[in-house]
Every structure is written in C-alpha cells, then in structure tokens.
Amino acid sequence: MQDPICADAVSQSRLFNPLLDFVVAGAEAQLKAWQAFQVEGTRFVAKRMSANLEHLRALGHCSEAQSIGECQGAWLHDVQKDYAEEWSRIVATTFAIGFADLAPTGGLFGLRAAQAGPETEPQPQPQPQRKLQAAA
Numbered sequence: 291m292q293d294p295i296c297a298d299a300v301s302q303s304r305l306f307n308p309l310l311d312f313v314v315a316g317a318e319a320q321l322k323a324w325q326a327f328q329v330e331g332t333r334f335v336a337k338r339m340s341a342n343l344e345h346l347r348a349l350g351h352c353s354e355a356q357s358i359g360e361c362q363g364a365w366l367h368d369v370q371k372d373y374a375e376e377w378s379r380i381v382a383t384t385f386a387i388g389f390a391d392l393a394p395t396g397g398l399f400g401l402r403a404a405q406a407g408p409e410t411e412p413q414p415q416p417q418p419q420r421k422l423q424a425a426a
Contacts, residue, residue: 334376
C-alpha cells in the first residue's frame with residue numbers, strides 16, 4: 291500500500307530537476323502575461339463601452355442628418371484613436387512582460403557560456419585574391 295502524498299512542505303524533500311524548474315518558471319511567466327493582458331483588455335472594453343453609450347446618448351439629441359453625420363464622424367475618430375492607443379499599450383505590455391520574464395532565464399544560458407571559457411575576438415578572414423585577366 292502506497293503512502294499518501296503529504297501536503298506538508300517541510301516533510302517532503304525537493305528533487306533537483308532543471309527541466310521541471312524551467313517549466314514552472316515558464317508557467318509562472320505565462321500566468322503573469324495572461325493576467326496583464328486580461329486587465330488591459332478589460333480596461334479597454336470598459337472604456338469603449340462607456341464611449342459607445344455616450345455616443346448613443348449624443349445621437350438621441352441629433353435632429354437632422356448633418357448633425358448625425360458629425361456625431362458619427364466624431365465617434366469614428368475616437369474609435370480610431372482608442373484602438374491605436376490600445377495597440378501601443380498591448381505592444382508596451384508585451385515588451386515589458388517579455389523583458390522582465392526572460393531576464394532570469396538568461397542565467398540558465400549564461401552559466402553554460404561562462405563554463406565554456408572566455409570568448410575570443412574573431413580573427414579577420416583573408417580576402418581571396420582576384421586574378422587579373424588581361425584584356426584581349
């Protein structure tokens with residue numbers, strides 16, 4: 291009969307497993323990214339829904355076609371501005387998360403590079419000599 295798995299962290303010993311550590315670090319980074327994008331996406335949807343509600347209220351006060359067209363044009367301009375701003379926020383969030391989460395993994399590769407020895411500067415390669423052809 292197998293012993294039940296104990297939930298007490300003190301009584302369990304931790305095995306060294308670099309692959310598992312790498313997977314856990316990746317899962318933590320993925321969770322952090324999903325949460326950041328979820329917060330940003332929810333903020334954007336709430337902003338656009340509020341703007342759309344205000345647009346519908348403004349349309350209710352329009353009495354002629356020209357004012358409706360102007361209202362629609364202003365709404366479209368705001369939509370374009372908001373989506374461009376959101377795109378830049380998503381890109382900034384992506385870079386911020388990427389650089390913050392990839393920095394610790396550099397140590398995994400840095401240790402291997404340091405053990406390999408100091409890097410040497412590449413030696414310049416000699417240029418092949420071209421044979422001059424006599425003009426006939």
